[in-house]
Amino acid sequence: MTTTGDLEVSSYLQAASQAEGAATELADGERPVGEGMVVIDFGSQYTHLIARRVRELHVYSEIVPATAAWDQVSHLDPKGVILSGGPASVYDAGAPRVPDWVFEKRLPVLGICYGMQALVHQLGGKVVAGAKREYGHSLLHQNNMEADLFCGMPPSFQVWMSHGDRVEALPPGFSSLAFTDNSPIAAMGNGQNIVGLQFHPEVNHTPLGKTILQNFLFQTCRCQGTWTPRNFVAESVARIREQVGDGQVICALSGGVDSSVTAVLLHRAIGEQLTCIFVNNGLMRLEEPERVQATFRRHLGLKLQFVDATDRFLACLKGVIDPEVKRKAVGQEFIRVFEEAASQLGRTDFLAQGTLYPDVIESQTPENRTSARIKTHHNVGGLPEHMKLKLVEPLRYLFKDEVRNVGLELGLPHEMVVRQPFPGPGLAIRVIGEVTKDRLDTLRACDWIVIDEIKKANLYEDLWQSFAVLTDSRTVGVMGDYRTYGYVCAVRAVTSEDAMTADWVRLPYDVLGRISNRIVNEVPNVNRVVYDITSKPPGTIEWE
Numbered sequence: 001m002t003t004t005g006d007l008e009v010s011s012y013l014q015a016a017s018q019a020e021g022a023a024t025e026l027a028d029g030e031r032p033v034g035e036g037m038v039v040i041d042f043g044s045q046y047t048h049l050i051a052r053r054v055r056e057l058h059v060y061s062e063i064v065p066a067t068a069a070w071d072q073v074s075h076l077d078p079k080g081v082i083l084s085g086g087p088a089s090v091y092d093a094g095a096p097r098v099p100d101w102v103f104e105k106r107l108p109v110l111g112i113c114y115g116m117q118a119l120v121h122q123l124g125g126k127v128v129a130g131a132k133r134e135y136g137h138s139l140l141h142q143n144n145m146e147a148d149l150f151c152g153m154p155p156s157f158q159v160w161m162s163h164g165d166r167v168e169a170l171p172p173g174f175s176s177l178a179f180t181d182n183s184p185i186a187a188m189g190n191g192q193n194i195v196g197l198q199f200h201p202e203v204n205h206t207p208l209g210k211t212i213l214q215n216f217l218f219q220t221c222r223c224q225g226t227w228t229p230r231n232f233v234a235e236s237v238a239r240i241r242e243q244v245g246d247g248q249v250i251c252a253l254s255g256g257v258d259s260s261v262t263a264v265l266l267h268r269a270i271g272e273q274l275t276c277i278f279v280n281n282g283l284m285r286l287e288e289p290e291r292v293q294a295t296f297r298r299h300l301g302l303k304l305q306f307v308d309a310t311d312r313f314l315a316c317l318k319g320v321i322d323p324e325v326k327r328k329a330v331g332q333e334f335i336r337v338f339e340e341a342a343s344q345l346g347r348t349d350f351l352a353q354g355t356l357y358p359d360v361i362e363s364q365t366p367e368n369r370t371s372a373r374i375k376t377h378h379n380v381g382g383l384p385e386h387m388k389l390k391l392v393e394p395l396r397y398l399f400k401d402e403v404r405n406v407g408l409e410l411g412l413p414h415e416m417v418v419r420q421p422f423p424g425p426g427l428a429i430r431v432i433g434e435v436t437k438d439r440l441d442t443l444r445a446c447d448w449i450v451i452d453e454i455k456k457a458n459l460y461e462d463l464w465q466s467f468a469v470l471t472d473s474r475t476v477g478v479m480g481d482y483r484t485y486g487y488v489c490a491v492r493a494v495t496s497e498d499a500m501t502a503d504w505v506r507l508p509y510d511v512l513g514r515i516s517n518r519i520v521n522e523v524p525n526v527n528r529v530v531y532d533i534t535s536k537p538p539g540t541i542e543w544e
């Protein structure tokens with residue numbers, strides 16, 4: 001299970017409480033609903049995108065496996081079903097199938113790529129292996145201008161294709177709606193409520209894809225578009241009150257977007273029954289602990305217990321160089337400190353945390369459970385048996401951008417909501433080599449300059465992350481008439497959708513120049529600045 005970044009502290013607790021089997025999760029029926037769109041996952045790398053695009057159009061959507069029974073989706077009150085693409089061929093042994101309930105319930109269906117082929121195969125048409133794989137941009141031509149799915153769209157437009165098999169014969173009752181040079185049947189419909197697309201409307205490479213999804217949602221499925229941050233907040237407040245009753249809730253607040261939104265949402269629902277614990281591990285950025293306190297205690301009026309455990313964390317990092325050992329040391333110490341702080345509060349019943357939907361989805365797919373561990377994010381120790389806390393996870397079905405919108409709706413300050421992710425082990429994994437107070441201070445000074453210049457250049461919100469790394473290399477330099485022998489600071493800036501992949505950013509030379517100049521002039525012991533031009537993969541975003 002990975003995290004998209006900033007959930008830091010409570011992610012430790014999540015892993016911990018799951019490891020101990022101490023937690024119970026929200027019941028399935030407690031997720032946000034109203035009108036729902038079911039996205040059936042046939043294994044496409046774009047399935048998450050389908051769900052996101054649908055939600056961007058204000059319709060709540062959830063991804064379920066192809067094996068999901070009606071009972072597992074009925075609480076969503078589905079208004080339609082979208083079948084994702086996938087790597088299989090319909091003729092493969094064990095190829096995923098459209099569940100029978102989709103047809104039995106007579107729900108509107110949109111099949112995408114493999115999803116369309118599965119429809120064709122199951123409804124009596126014919127799919128064949130294409131002579132050549134069609135991959136990349138194609139120009140799609142509508143057969144006539146009458147399909148609801150293409151309502152308001154030009155006769156021809158760009159689409160993104162990625163398929164091997166293709167539809168050769170349509171099932172009875174269906175007609176072709178569009179074609180490309182390579183696919184005589186690139187879109188199909190039965191004139192009622194089942195449609196299929198050979199291309200991918202969910203990706204940005206299909207520039208008008210969102211209009212197609214919009215047509216499906218609002219014309220075919222007759223959705224209303226009730227999924228808004230305001231409705232989410234109202235529903236969540238009611239749900240949290242019901243779940244928590246008169247119980248006491250603790251929340252590990254890190255100041256990152258996810259834990260902040262979780263805390264404020266809970267505070268709106270249960271007020272004084274919530275106590276937030278903020279642990280200063282000494283591994284945060286300049287002024288960070290002070291700002292978090294000021295925002296949450298003074299401005300937002302939350303009950304906040306501040307624990308300064310800087311010395312404890314530094315002690316357990318003493319002499320540690322290995323990145324994995326650092327991560328585990330920080331994680332385990334965090335749990336000890338948190339548990340001690342919580343035990344002083346008297347009775348606690350629930351642990352609130354900001355688990356997000358990508359974490360939920362990832363933890364459900366078997367491939368992700370068995371994939372190689374690159375870095376330890378969550379699996380650090382366990383909560384002591386006696387804590388036995390139940391979980392409150394109000395963001396469990398939200399994507400990151402939705403969390404940000406909910407934060408704004410709740411009145412969180414803009415700077416808080418747009419914050420870039422920051423890892424749980426903090427600056428410990430950006431100080432290469434041994435972590436000491438002095439080296440942390442040096443890094444904090446460099447990092448402050450990087451962020452300051454990025455913000456002044458108006459780039460902060462466009463970047464997934466931007467930060468400094470203090471390397472353990474020393475190089476010779478010259479300042480005035482003197483020789484210097486100082487550390488190398490590396491600057492990193494990346495863009496990313498979800499932290500699974502990332503691109504290094506082509507920062508303007510003058511921004512890089514200012515960062516470099518200021519660091520070597522303002523930060524003692526650093527005499528050289530380099531820029532990291534590695535994408536992920538093959539690099540990772542953090543250096544350790």
Ligand code: XMP
Nearest residue numbers: 005007008377421423424425499540541542
């Ligand atoms: P990597 O370095 O694996 O980072 O490419 C991917 C994203 O995750 C963040 N990160 C963490 N977040 N706990 C967290 O909550 C961690 O232990 C952790 N390690 C890395 C990283 O900043 C990036 O956004």
